[in-house]
Amino acid sequence: xxxxxxxxxxxxxxxxxxxxxxxxxxxxxxxxxxxxxxxxxxxxxxxxxxxxxxxxxxxxxxxxxxxxxxxxxxxxxxxxxxxxxxxxxxxxxxxxxxxxxxxxxxxxxxxxxxxxxxxxxxxxxxxxxxxxxxxxxxxxxxxxxxxxxxxxxxxxxxxxxxxxxxxxxxxxxxxx
Amino acid sequence: xxxxxxxxxxxxxxxxxxxxxxxxxxxxxxxxxxxxxxxxxxxxxxxxxxxxxxxxxxxxxxxxxxxxxxxxxxxxxxxxxxxxxxxxxxxxxxxxxxxxxxxxxxxxxxxxxxxxxxxxxxxxxxxxxxxxxxxxxxxxxxxxxxxxxxxxxxxxxxxxxxxxxxxxxxxxxxxxxxxxxxxxxxxxx
Numbered sequence: 001x002x003x004x005x006x007x008x009x010x011x012x013x014x015x016x017x018x019x020x021x022x023x024x025x026x027x028x029x030x031x032x033x034x035x036x037x038x039x040x041x042x043x044x045x046x047x048x049x050x051x052x053x054x055x056x057x058x059x060x061x062x063x064x065x066x067x068x069x070x071x072x073x074x075x076x077x078x079x080x081x082x083x084x085x086x087x088x089x090x091x092x093x094x095x096x097x098x099x100x101x102x103x104x105x106x107x108x109x110x111x112x113x114x115x116x117x118x119x120x121x122x123x124x125x126x127x128x129x130x131x132x133x134x135x136x137x138x139x140x141x142x143x144x145x146x147x148x149x150x151x152x153x154x155x156x157x158x159x160x161x162x163x164x165x166x167x168x169x170x171x172x173x174x175x176x
Numbered sequence: 177x178x179x180x181x182x183x184x185x186x187x188x189x190x191x192x193x194x195x196x197x198x199x200x201x202x203x204x205x206x207x208x209x210x211x212x213x214x215x216x217x218x219x220x221x222x223x224x225x226x227x228x229x230x231x232x233x234x235x236x237x238x239x240x241x242x243x244x245x246x247x248x249x250x251x252x253x254x255x256x257x258x259x260x261x262x263x264x265x266x267x268x269x270x271x272x273x274x275x276x277x278x279x280x281x282x283x284x285x286x287x288x289x290x291x292x293x294x295x296x297x298x299x300x301x302x303x304x305x306x307x308x309x310x311x312x313x314x315x316x317x318x319x320x321x322x323x324x325x326x327x328x329x330x331x332x333x334x335x336x337x338x339x340x341x342x343x344x345x346x347x348x349x350x351x352x353x354x355x356x357x358x359x360x361x362x363x364x365x
Binding site: 064076 | 254
């Protein structure tokens with residue numbers, strides 16, 4: 001969500017700056033006795049004086065405003081998990097590891113488990129979620145094998161093993 | 177710095193979201209007659225407002241211009257804050273009675289990078305220098321071979337570099353490391 005917020009921030013900041021600068025240019029141009037430069041505000045003023053609140057145009061503008069507002073609120077209010085996890089601390093060094101990097105490393109480790117076609121891993125400070133796709137019709141022991149691959153890989157790297165390791169195996173549906 | 181940017185992003189996005197939701201929601205409610213049919217049938221820009229702006233245009237437009245300039249400035253600052261955070265580059269200054277000697281941070285960071293790069297387990301490294309009042313902090317972004325144990329990173333890779341930095345500068349040193357596991361292995365150097 002942090003990355004989404006940063007993208008939203010770039011878009012919103014650029015849009016806001018552009019809009020404010022255009023308005024400033026129009027105000028200065030009007031003060032100097034010129035007509036509009038970029039924004040046809042004379043047409044907009046005319047539109048606003050000839051259309052009521054029930055017009056379709058108002059609704060076409062208002063609906064995206066509501067949707068964008070809700071999207072920004074969701075991004076702003078959603079919990080942002082820390083991107084770094086502190087894994088080592090001494091008088092000489094403190095080491096933080098990127099959650100995403102640990103997830104990619106776990107994916108590479110799980111990929112070596114026999115029967116795994118694809119996998120996706122997400123790492124939170126106290127939980128690891130693994131989604132494994134297999135082409136086997138009977139996944140059999142894929143879940144415990146994946147579970148132990150995750151815990152062994154984390155232990156092997158000296159990283160804390162969360163108590164909550166969830167493995168979900170997606171297998172093709174058996175045909176009758 | 178990263179934390180401060182997150183707080184600013186979160187705050188501004190929430191404020192903008194609330195403003196858009198309030199404005200869009202008000203327009204929709206009024207459009208569908210939530211405030212009565214009279215209000216719904218009113219023009220978007222009523223003559224009273226138009227006349228009021230015209231009567232007060234000697235101060236209204238200058239104020240609007242200043243507000244637009246402030247918003248543009250704040251938005252550009254916000255946009256600038258989204259750029260990647262650069263590595264710290266504090267120079268090391270040795271004060272003496274008859275002058276001072278400056279060791280450029282790039283000299284120190286290049287030396288530490290060179291040392292770290294020569295470790296077999298290290299794939300990529302970037303080092304920035306931060307000077308505390310009593311110690312040098314090596315701010316290090318380190319990509320190591322996938323599966324490397326954290327203790328090996330701390331004891332075999334970082335600790336010697338910190339020790340050498342401390343010996344070279346004559347000041348205590350420590351490291352703040354951001355670790356990544358690399359998929360691609362480097363060729364033998």
